[in-house]
Amino acid sequence: MKQKHILLINLGSPKSLDIKDVRSYLKEFLSDDLVVDLPKVLQQIILRSFILPFRPQKTKKAYEEIWEDESPLIKNTRKIAKALQSKTGWNVDIAMRYQSPSIKKSILHLKDKKVDEVIIVPLYPHHAMSTTLSTEIYVEKIVEENYPTLQMKFIKPFFEHPKYISALSKSIEPYLNNEIDKIIFSYHGIPERHIRKSDVNGNHCLQSSDCCQIDCESSKNCYRSNVWKTSMLTAKQLNLDDNKWMMSFQSRVSIIDPKWLNPYTDKEIINFSKKGIKNIAILCPSFVADCLETLEEINLRARKSFLESGGESFTFIPCLNDDNNFIELLNDLILNI
Numbered sequence: 634m635k636q637k638h639i640l641l642i643n644l645g646s647p648k649s650l651d652i653k654d655v656r657s658y659l660k661e662f663l664s665d666d667l668v669v670d671l672p673k674v675l676q677q678i679i680l681r682s683f684i685l686p687f688r689p690q691k692t693k694k695a696y697e698e699i700w701e702d703e704s705p706l707i708k709n710t711r712k713i714a715k716a717l718q719s720k721t722g723w724n725v726d727i728a729m730r731y732q733s734p735s736i737k738k739s740i741l742h743l744k745d746k747k748v749d750e751v752i753i754v755p756l757y758p759h760h761a762m763s764t765t766l767s768t769e770i771y772v773e774k775i776v777e778e779n780y781p782t783l784q785m786k787f788i789k790p791f792f793e794h795p796k797y798i799s800a801l802s803k804s805i806e807p808y809l810n811n812e813i814d815k816i817i818f819s820y821h822g823i824p825e826r827h828i829r830k831s832d833v834n835g836n837h838c839l840q841s842s843d844c845c846q847i848d849c850e851s852s853k854n855c856y857r858s859n860v861w862k863t864s865m866l867t868a869k870q871l872n873l874d875d876n877k878w879m880m881s882f883q884s885r886v887s888i889i890d891p892k893w894l895n896p897y898t899d900k901e902i903i904n905f906s907k908k909g910i911k912n913i914a915i916l917c918p919s920f921v922a923d924c925l926e927t928l929e930e931i932n933l934r935a936r937k938s939f940l941e942s943g944g945e946s947f948t949f950i951p952c953l954n955d956d957n958n959f960i961e962l963l964n965d966l967i968l969n970i
Contacts, residue, residue: 645729800958822882906943
């Protein structure tokens, strides 16, 4: 029987806490034309003049707060791979879109093993040019250059898959109680420009206040609409009243673009107590594996900001990681591709 192979791909992180590795990661990540989609000359001026001289040290310090023997993102992605391999009996490898373990190394490994078919699983629940599109284009490029006969199948974003919504809902349930004033679905932000560029019809996205709720081809391909649907379906499954939950966006880099998807998580956090919102629970569904953006930015920094601004209790809800319900979703996606 032919051995089945799966390649899980996540975004990536520095190889180590060495400032050179942090800088190398940021340089590769922010040089991606689908991440910082500006004219190349302008992109590199911003990167080399305003980001790389200052941000690596700040990023290194943030990683130091959560680093164990390796990056939490890589560690948690490995756990997902191990659990999925146990569930399916298939060979499951991991790769990162940026840095190590590299996609190229993973493809060459498949070539050495004479593997002729692989299922690629980008671990991003939602469509975005900076994640799903960038990853698919890059994988196809690497395969074409190094192993053009390899047959690939890509798992598509699963933002509204019933088993994803069920897994997300079940991960939230243990944290729900009558004391929670608001549940915040905090998603990674992207520039509004990315939303408009991804609009397949060219005249739908961000054109009205309810554009994300209209079922059309543009919405299916729109990150903002995808995350709204994830939040709405999860809230519905948990029987949450509309005033009990909200969406917000984190991790913006204003120097790249001043207009990002809003409301902004960090700004909402410090204003909650003025609105009588003293007890919150927060999760980050655009990530399936806990990482810098969840463990440091939200569970440490956002927690501190909220409590210092008059909040009373801050509940961080971890990512799905290797939760059995999430592994069951991945298994279902693979079997039905």
